[in-house]
Amino acid sequence: MTPEILPQAAGRVSPDVIEGLVRGIRSGDREAFVALTRLYQKKVFILAYSFFRNKEDAVDLVQDVFLRIYEKIDSFQEDRNFEAWLIQVAKNLCIDRYRKTRGRREMESGVRVDEIPLPDDRSPDAGRSSDLKAALARSVDRLAERQRTIFLMRHVNQMGNEEIARVLNISTGTVKSLHFKAIRKLRTLMEPHIGYQT
């Protein structure tokens, strides 16, 4: 197991370096694009994986995001924060794809995600942490879109309120409010499971 899990380094890259890479990509420098991808691909993967909980979908999404970035690099305004722009693109693509895959899952199973029951909370194994994880994952699927995005950004991507606010283009207060609502809704959805555990 490698300790190199979270792409902490990307957060420390100076704006000048990013600016240089962006200029390089605009002028067709392949290595600049590879370097930029390496800096941020793990961060995008974490966001995508938290949405889909599936490695293949997450990797596909990482590819889609960087292809979109490459296509749109000329329209990137240099006074903007590159990372915020990138995560915004990633978030939008995650939501688009999530809607499609959610629809596909519902069509295949014949039931809406909202109607899929949580694991049997009173089964003999209900107290196991893997059950809590499965129940939480299913409950997160039932959250409203913005609540789900904020919950995942905060708890899986480890983004702060200010960073989330910047990416979603909303106020920090709204982030806190939506996060609170997400927790409250999750609590309601998971009440039988949590109640059994105590």
Next chain:
Amino acid sequence: MCPDCRKHWEDAEKIMKGADALKEDVRTAMTTVDWDALSERIADAALARPKTSPSRAREFPGWPRAFIWKPAFAGVLGGLLIGASVTYFALRAPNAAPPADSEIHASGEFIDRAELSVAKRETLDYLSKSQSLLLDFVQASPEEAGRLLHDEAAAGRASDLLAKKRFMNSHLDDASIAKARGICDQIERLFVELSQISGDLSTAEAVKIQKYIEDKQLLLRIKLLRKELAESEV
């Protein structure tokens, strides 16, 4: 704290603990991706595609995009804005009181406190496991300590702790547990050093590391910090 609030708090903590479990899944998945190959593949795919041409908005940076791209849409938008403004001024109460503080602010603090509580427990768990591993190292003879590095179970414990520390870093920024950061960082550095040693550790090197742990009073400081964190949790 009333029983209902306590229950609410405990439930929120469990939900956030569950989110930590989701992070574990991400971590596992990340170890199976060939990142270098992925970035090369993306670059190949990107260069095979045409880039979109710069938008006209860049040619007219001061102009709203809707007016440049879609005049009809801009007209509709303008109408809506005027209509909304008229409605707002027509319906606005003359002495409308400022909105009272919503419960959300208090509840946000509540969640922050719950998060802090989870962070303290995570830190306690990290300190406890680190203490146990360091004790095994310090209490072993220098020869045994040298071999311990290559013991699969011990190496696994050390790398798990390194990974756990990565996830804890954002929590450790909180002022009320900032004191823990110094010692957690010191433990992390020691584990990083140990994990980078390849081959058997010589007796002299093992003694040197054991002495470092003793000189820095790492075990005592961990013990005191654990006590302090445990007490602040009550």
